[in-house]
Amino acid sequence: MSAKKVLIIEDDQGLSRTLKNVLTVNGYEVQIANTGAEGIQKAYEYSPDLILCDINMSPIDGYQVYNILNDSSITNKIPFIYISGKSDLEDIRLGMELGVDDYIVKPFSNEELLKSIKVRLAKYEKLMNAGKSDYQALVELSPNGIFLFDGDTIYEINQAFSEMIGIESNDLKKMNLKDLLTDSSYAIIQSKIFKCSNGLIKNFDEIIEVTTARRSSDQFKLYVTTSQKYKGFTFMIGLLAPVENTKSKEQNEYDRLVSILSEEKVDVSGELAMKLQKAFDFPAVQSQSSQKLMSESLFSKREQEVLKLSCKGLPIKIIADELSISDRTVEKHRASLMEKTGSKNIVEVIIYALKNELVDL
């Protein structure tokens, strides 16, 4: 394990050198900042594992240093320990209220100082690891493919990604994104990836075709977002999801019905299946004109008129008057409609008609 890095922000050079010596002989790597401003700068550049900071400094004091570092997501998790001559309870309380991790009063025992540093570092590491393992579990459990790449080379992938593509994870890690996509798909996303890696856009999504091992190409939806910059490289996170279901509403309803029936131990086959399919009327994606065509081919003109008026909820007598035919004739047409749609009564006929949009209301 590499040495832990400690940043000392202290304007008294005698004390900062002393602290540096004490920490160095105990195996820490130490950087010194002589002012608050230098301290803030070094906290970013040096990314220490822990900061020891004096309070009485000018023009930027220890409280300000803490507040500034606490505002940035890069530095706000670094354990922060105050070292100060102020032993007043009020000052200790102020420091703790700000949220610093510990407070050491001058003069201190080296042992006490080292112990405090050790405890804070261990706590910090535990926190970081806990966060990391939760995150790792989330990535692994995701049903979508997740991968980390720098625009070209793939560095990390989860299990789902490897399963979707159908290539072993170890082999995938050596591959470039380009190798996985069809040429036309890669051409579409290439410029977007370039924009992402240069910070012009933060994220994008696109339907892409992946050349998988099983079939020549599969469609997926790819979401890409920038992750972090590291030594001039921009890492991006990609999420690969199956293309959303394009099945029609009717087919979904039919599928649901079949699954409900099968739960009720009703086997959907033979005549029942025929009836259901007819009821839901596949192919379901129908245009306005095809609906009309269907109702015209299925029903006679009179039947259609009766159906339309029945759907408006009119009783037989009114329908008969409207169409200038006898009540009996209306009843005959209704019976025919019931027969053709396999309904037991006129209500079922109306439901059938509405479901299949056979009438304009």
Add this chain to the structure above:
Amino acid sequence: MTFNLKDISDDKVQDLVREAEFKSGKQIISLISHEMRTPLSIISSNVQLLKSFRFNLDEKMVNDTFLLCEEAISSLTDFIENVYFLNTAFKGEVKARYSPVDLNLFIDEVVNKAADSEFNRSRIKVKKEILMDPFFTDRILLMRCLDNLLVNALNFSSEDIQLEVLSRENELVITIEDQGIGIPGEEKELVFEPFKRCSNVKMISGCGIGLPIVKICVGLLGGSIDFTSKLNQGTEFIIKIRNHEC
């Protein structure tokens, strides 16, 4: 003429006076203890280091440890001496003792004492126009005076410091100029009051005894002190001291 509140025979005023005295006394003690903590920490921490490793450290580290202790001890000693001096001077127990001083050597000595490091030594730019004849003054008081002014200039500025020494037949004029944080206009009256600190130096260590000591020394040497200061631009102190041969 000073107006003494204690002369008023009113119990309430007396109580207020006692409270104020107690508070300022408490404040002084807090300032002094705070001032001593940093050097004490350095000594304590370095001694612990030597003890825990039984000197089993590389030579450079051991040398550094001793050096740090010595520096801290000397800063503590200076501090205690200044507090002691202030106390005896207030009691009127300090008297100037005049003797001939070689100003050339003396100024070098002052600069070396005030600058605690090679870096600070290089920050003090000295300009001397000194007559050959020795100057009659109290070297210890003048040393204490200039030392405090130089240390202040070093502490409250990050730029170079100009030290100008001009000796004439019967007068010595010393100018110390820094480009530091300056003294706020409304607090100019307070700077020579012991244990009073300007609002803009609250976060710099110190306890407000430097300039009062300077003023006392100049007074005892039969001289005058004056200063001009602009906030965040710098301060210039001018000291004029009479030659005591004549």
